[in-house]
Each structure stands twice: as structure tokens, then as C-alpha cells.
Amino acid sequence: MLDLRLLRAEPERARTELLRRGGADALDRVLELDRNAREMRTHVEAVRAERGRISKEIGQLKRDGRDADAVQAQARALGDELVADEDALRELEAARDDVLLGLPNFADADAPGGGEDDAVTVRVVGTRPDFDFPAKDHLEIGLMLGGIETEQAAKISGARFAYLMGPLVRLQIALVSFAVDLLEERGFTPVVPPVLVREEAMFGTGFFPTDRASIYALADDDLYLVGTSEVPLAGLGYDRILEAGELPLRYAGISTCFRREAGAAGRDTRGIFRVHQFDKVEMFTFTDAEQSSAEHLRILGVQEEILGSLGLHYRVQDIAIGDLGASAARKFDCEAWMPGQDRFREVTSCSNCTDYQARRLNCRIRTDQGPRFVHTLNGTAVAVGRTLIAILETHQRADGSVAVPEALRRYGAPAELAPR
RNA sequence: GGAGGGGUGGCAGAGCGGUCGAAUGCGGCGGUCUCGAAAACCGUUUCGGGCUUUAGGGUCCGACGGGGGUUCAAAUCCCCCCUCCUCCGCCA
Numbered sequence: 001m002l003d004l005r006l007l008r009a010e011p012e013r014a015r016t017e018l019l020r021r022g023g024a025d026a027l028d029r030v031l032e033l034d035r036n037a038r039e040m041r042t043h044v045e046a047v048r049a050e051r052g053r054i055s056k057e058i059g060q061l062k063r064d065g066r067d068a069d070a071v072q073a074q075a076r077a078l079g080d081e082l083v084a085d086e087d088a089l090r091e092l093e094a095a096r097d098d099v100l101l102g103l104p105n106f107a108d109a110d111a112p113g114g115g116e117d118d119a120v121t122v123r124v125v126g127t128r129p130d131f132d133f134p135a136k137d138h139l140e141i142g143l144m145l146g147g148i149e150t151e152q153a154a155k156i157s158g159a160r161f162a163y164l165m166g167p168l169v170r171l172q173i174a175l176v177s178f179a180v181d182l183l184e185e186r187g188f189t190p191v192v193p194p195v196l197v198r199e200e201a202m203f204g205t206g207f208f209p210t211d212r213a214s215i216y217a218l219a220d221d222d223l224y225l226v227g228t229s230e231v232p233l234a235g236l237g238y239d240r241i242l243e244a245g246e247l248p249l250r251y252a253g254i255s256t257c258f259r260r261e262a263g264a265a266g267r268d269t270r271g272i273f274r275v276h277q278f279d280k281v282e283m284f285t286f287t288d289a290e291q292s293s294a295e296h297l298r299i300l301g302v303q304e305e306i307l308g309s310l311g312l313h314y315r316v317q318d319i320a321i322g323d324l325g326a327s328a329a330r331k332f333d334c335e336a337w338m339p340g341q342d343r344f345r346e347v348t349s350c351s352n353c354t355d356y357q358a359r360r361l362n363c364r365i366r367t368d369q370g371p372r373f374v375h376t377l378n379g380t381a382v383a384v385g386r387t388l389i390a391i392l393e394t395h396q397r398a399d400g401s402v403a404v405p406e407a408l409r410r411y412g413a414p415a416e417l418a419p420r
Numbered sequence: 421g422g423a424g425g426g427g428u429g430g431c432a433g434a435g436c437g438g439u440c441g442a443a444u445g446c447g448g449c450g451g452u453c454u455c456g457a458a459a460a461c462c463g464u465u466u467c468g469g470g471c472u473u474u475a476g477g478g479u480c481c482g483a484c485g486g487g488g489g490u491u492c493a494a495a496u497c498c499c500c501c502c503u504c505c506u507c508c509g510c511c512a
Contacts, residue, residue, distance in 0.1 A: 042481095049480055
């Protein structure tokens with residue numbers, strides 16, 4: 001959520017910022033609703049003050065044992081007047097907040113302009129795998145290894161679900177252990193969070209109202225399945241005042257993620273690239289305004305360290321403004337080369353949400369000048385499914401076997417995966 | 421799932437229709453004393469919002485888990501929800 005005071009004080013700057021993000025029409029609606037709401041609030045508070053004054057008078061009269069009927073009638077009349085005005089006030093403020101909640105974060109000044117296709121490649125790392133045999137894709141390899149089963153999954157869960165089996169489970173476990181170890185060394189506290197959350201957590205992280213369609217809901221229980229542990233990790237700061245000295249707070253969430261993938265019909269239907277359920281290790285940091293840009297690069301650095309350790313060829317993309325999520329001011333994606341698709345595909349993503357998410361979460365720190373909103377950042381450490389795809393496709397051999405990166409062997413993975 | 425008891429300031433804890441944004445203690449901050457420190461003593465110490473301001477502030481409204489109700493007036497009475505604790509049942 002954007003700072004309403006800032007929108008009032010610098011509407012032209014806000015307009016410029018929102019135009020960068022695609023449109024400023026909603027700004028005018030917010031400002032107008034806000035003017036009306038404030039006018040009504042001033043009125044309501046004046047009436048409340050008057051009624052409060054009279055009520056005290058009644059108390060005094062009664063204590064003195066004197067008659068208060070006349071004054072009491074007057075107070076009652078004021079109260080009746082208030083009811084209608086308070087309703088109107090509530091409606092105005094709710095309408096204003098609805099629109100306000102839908103406004104995206106201001107983009108970072110350095111974020112590239114444009115949309116989905118306008119990401120800027122920051123760097124390309126490693127060398128493209130070169131095979132002297134036709135490269136197989138991950139599903140083909142996974143089937144040969146006995147590691148992926150989608151047909152039965154489709155029967156019992158539907159499309160975009162898969163069983164991960166045998167050697168790929170070993171690989172997942174090693175991958176997660178490797179990531180958690182590294183993250184703990186980098187100051188991230190491992191967390192296994194709740195994956196069912198209330199609506200408040202979804203609003204607090206900015207997934208609601210904008211991305212509601214991509215979230216699974218448990219209608220009978222008013223709970224939602226998280227699409228990323230970013231949601232419950234951000235929840236650690238929900239409605240809380242932290243001490244400035246304890247920042248930065250870094251967490252590494254390990255969880256299953258659930259996504260409806262609405263709107264992705266027909267895309268990436270093969271294998272486990274885009275599924276409704278996958279496991280992920282996620283970084284999340286609470287920090288302050290001064291350090292958030294540096295923290296963003298730090299998170300990106302960890303991501304690259306992991307991809308590098310896995311021997312993957314990847315590039316870092318600076319995501320264009322039009323392709324940022326509502327909460328993000330800036331976002332970098334790491335895309336790994338996937339020989340089976342003959343192109344780079346997203347395997348990690350990291351966003352600096354500045355104070356946008358914190359304002360919604362109401363997560364602040366105490367400072368000499370009073371409470372201030374923190375800055376929040378999140379980034380993928382390991383999205384298991386997609387990382388497995390990159391590993392299988394990158395390290396495949398002609399006979400269908402796969403060489404396992406040294407980094408994972410140290411965490412119990414076999415040196416190579418052999419076709420059955 | 422059943423029965424009972426709680427949720428009040430950073431923490432502990434009183435208040436149970438008006439003079440209560442809230443006693444008291446602890447902690448924090450500032451000061452006195454001291455070579456310095458401790459102790460003691462004095463002072464201070466929630467958050468959000470509206471209006472206003474020669475920018476220091478001033479003034480008013482709201483908040484005692486959340487929401488609704490009763491009342492001229494609610495931390496205090498009633499209803500719903502959330503949550504914590506104890507006991508019983510069930511369970512990985």
C-alpha cells in the first residue's frame with residue numbers, strides 16, 4: 001500500500017510514478033474519495049466532541065443529584081445524528097482504501113521501463129551446455145530415471161500435478177539441505193512456516209486483491225494455501241513493532257507452494273515446469289530503508305552462488321516495470337538455461353518491496369523520530385522443481401544418465417542418476 | 421470435539437458503567453548525588469487519525485484481542501468471532 005499522506009502532499013509526483021507503472025486514473029479516485037472522507041471525518045469528530053462534552057455534563061449533574069433529562073435528550077439527538085454520519089464516513093473510507101489498496105508500489109528509479117519482454121539482461125554466467133547427442137527434456141529423463149510420474153497424478157489430482165519419485169526425491173532432499181546450510185551461514189534463520197493462512201496475510205503481502213485468482217482458497221475454513229512461504233514469513237512481522245537494533249531479520253522458509261496457475265492454460269504443460277504444487281526454499285528479509293537496496297543485491301548474490309554451485313548456465317534479468325508484481329519496486333530474476341527447451345527459463349526471483357508490504361502488514365521499527373515502516377525483501381533460494389529440471393537437462397549424458405553436481409553429493413545425493 | 425478460566429501500555433498487573441488512555445511495580449530514557457559506578461531520590465515513558473501551525477507545537481477524535489449491540493456515557497453490561505491456558509477425549 002502506498003502512503004496516503006504522500007499522495008496528498010505530492011500528487012504530481014505520485015501521478016508521474018503511477019504513470020510509469022501503467023496508469024494513474026485510480027489516483028484521482030483515491031484523492032477525491034479522500035477529500036470527501038476527511039471532510040466527513042472532521043464533521044463526525046466535531047459532533048462526537050460535542051456529545052462527549054454533554055455526556056460529562058450529565059455525569060456531573062447526576063453526581064450532584066440534579067435533574068439531567070433535558071440535557072440527556074439533547075445528547076440522544078446528537079447520537080442519532082452521528083449514526084448516519086458515521087455510516088457515511090465508514091463507506092467513504094472503505095471506498096478510498098479499496099482503490100488505494102489496488103495501487104502498485106512505486107518502481108525503483110533504476111528499474112527498466114516496458115513490459116514482459118523488456119527485461120534487461122544484467123549478466124550471463126557460465127557456458128551453454130553443448131551435447132554431441134540430441135538433448136532430452138526433463139520429462140523424458142525423469143521418466144527414464146523413474147523419477148517422475150504424471151499420468152497417475154493426473155488421475156487423482158488433475159493436470160499439472162506430479163509424483164516426484166526415487167532418485168529425484170534424493171536430489172530434492174540434497175538440494176534443500178544444501179540450500180538451508182548455505183542460507184544459515186549467510187544469516188538466514190531456517191523456518192518451516194504455516195502454509196494455510198488467513199485473508200489478512202494475503203492482503204498484508206499484497207497478493208490480495210490483485211492476484212486473488214492465483215490463490216487456492218479453502219472456502220469452508222476461510223483459509224488460503226500459500227503460493228510461496230513469503231506470505232507466512234512476512235507474517236512474522238504482521239502488526240508488530242520491531243526494535244531497530246534487531247534488523248536485519250533474515251529468514252529461510254521451507255515449504256510447499258500451491259498455485260492455481262489460472263490464466264496459464266496451454267502454457268508449459270509438459271512435465272513439472274509449471275505445476276500446482278512444488279517445494280521451495282525462500283529467503284525473506286526485514287530491514288530498513290537505508291539498507292534495502294544492498295540487501296537486495298545480497299539476496300541476488302546468494303541465488304547466484306547456489307546456481308553456480310550446481311554448475312548451471314544462467315542469466316540475471318532486471319525485470320521491467322510493467323512486469324513487476326504489485327508490491328515490488330524492483331525485481332531480478334535468474335533464468336537457467338534449459339537444454340530441453342533450448343532457452344533460458346526463470347528459476348529464481350527476488351524483489352525489493354520497500355515499505356509497500358510493510359505498510360500493509362503494519363510492521364514497523366521504533367526510531368528516535370517515532371515508528372517507521374520497515375522494508376521487506378524476498379527471493380527464491382531453491383524452487384525445487386525448476387532447479388531439478390535445469391540440473392537434469394544440463395548434466396544429462398547420451399545414455400540418459402545424469403551427473404550430479406558435487407555440491408549435492410556432499411549432501412547425500414548419488415554421484416550419478418542411472419536410467420532404470 | 422467436550423468442560424472451565426483468561427486476553428488491559430515494552431513486560432507484569434489493578435480497574436468491572438461517568439472524574440480512566442488507564443493505579444502500582446519492573447524495564448527504558450533524562451537528571452541529582454559520585455573520582456566513576458551501584459544504590460537511593462526526582463522527572464519522564466503507547467499508538468493511529470482529523471483540523472491547525474511563523475515547524476517548536478497546539479487542539480480534537482479514536483484505540484483496553486477483533487467486530488456488532490445496549491446506553492446520554494462502555495476497559496467495565498450483552499452477542500458473535502479470534503486467541504491463549506487448564507482438564508477430558510482423539511491423534512502423527
